[in-house]
Amino acid sequence: MEDLAIGTRVKHPVYGEGIVSRSHLTIFEIFFERGGKMELTKYNADLEIISSPIEEPRTGLTLSEVENALALVLDKYQGITYGAKLAxxxxxxxxxxxxxxxxxxxxxxxxxxxxxxxxxxxxxxxxxxxxxxxxxxxxxxxxxxxxxxxxxxxxxxxxxxxxxxxxxxxxxxxxx
Incomplete structure (x- = not known):
């Protein structure tokens, strides 16, 4: 598999559709609709590219704003919660x-x-x-x-x- 850009939409037969959030040396970090955040090897033949990220000028969102939005979506649709605090x-x-x-x-x-x-x-x-x-x-x-x-x-x-x-x-x- 080629080196996928962050934001690339992919499809996996088990985890469904997902978006590449990070690209490491040998793995992609992908947020899937089923399964949440997963790390898959770059040599995974099961990944199918749905669409590449569109190269457009930045909208002005900060990384923090994107992380907050992503956490909100994951919490709503995957049951993942990051809000738990230690007493x-x-x-x-x-x-x-x-x-x-x-x-x-x-x-x-x-x-x-x-x-x-x-x-x-x-x-x-x-x-x-x-x-x-x-x-x-x-x-x-x-x-x-x-x-x-x-x-x-x-x-x-x-x-x-x-x-x-x-x-x-x-x-x-x-x-x-």
């Missing part, structure tokens, strides 16, 4: 994991890093949930069954709600 009491803190065997070394992780991974897990579960709901080959019974697994996963993750600054961002399991 103040955890900022600058460390997560320490101590093995039961005193001869083994403990592991420390900054709370911000751990929280970021929890939020990414939540966002990926939301994208999976949306992909299940819109999957053309799953019948309603299969969708309900898979949704129940995701709901149980959310329930298992409620322990981490203590990390979130806002209750709206909490994991929610199955309600009784």
């Amino acid at each position: 103040d009491k955890w900022k600058g803190g460390m997560l320490e994991m101590k093995p039961a065997n005193p001869d083994l070394q403990a592991k420390e992780i900054p709370m911000e890093t751990f929280f970021h991974k929890i939020v990414m897990l939540r966002d990926r579960l939301r994208v999976l949930e949306q992909n299940i709901n819109t999957h053309p080959k799953l019948d309603d019974q299969d969708k309900v069954q898979l949704q129940q697994y995701i709901t149980r996963a959310y329930g298992s993750l409620t322990t981490f709600n203590v990390l979130f600054a806002d209750k709206e961002a909490y994991f929610k399991g199955q309600s009784k």
